[in-house]
Amino acid sequence: MPEYVVMFPADNEADWETRTEADRQATFDTDYEFGQLLAARGGAVTGGAGLTHSSHARTVKRGPNSHPLVTEGPFAETVEQLSGFFIVTCDDYDALVEAAKVLVRAHPVVEIRPVKEF
Template sequence: MKFVVLMTEDDHYAKWDAADDELKQRVVADFHAFDAAVAARGEVLGGEALAAPDQARTVQPAPEGERAVTDGPFAETVEQLGGFYLVELPDLETAVEVARLLPREYTIEVRPVVGIDV
């Protein structure tokens, strides 16, 4: 099964910029532990760190006509999406198990990917 693993944290970018070398090294070590655990049970299909929310643009829904584009992310929140993984693992329980290895500062959402034929 495929899963997306979303990583969020309150004020993520400001906290990362203020982090000392020791914290940054531990966070990177956590990512390596996650990668190794996924590789032992399945496969990392992709993943990226994301740019800060002020670089995002949101295309708003519109019932008809031109869709409005706004600066920044859609959600008005201090919690910021910092990155994601796309992984293939046997089941949701395994995906949650390995997600626990990601940095403890992050809120992690693990969600199955729905295969849709287009």
């Protein structure tokens, strides 16, 4: 069965930190609903994680003369951050996209990418 990563690249970390427990639970409930909708369409959430605060992140990139350069933060020259992801399987890509529509109630952007087996 094809595998995909469903990512949340635009969640606002500061907004999450100021939410009430009820608001956070609403996000978790939406994520759960996605899993249920996906299962009803023959797919499954097989993994995933919420990512920790970006202030604890480090970025490793190629520096001058191809030497590794480590910087503080998730600053891979992007204005967005990745707050979490699901790993899912689904034979029907359109069904996955349809199920993922519920996620935008809790996440401003949802990105779906196929996983390539090596």
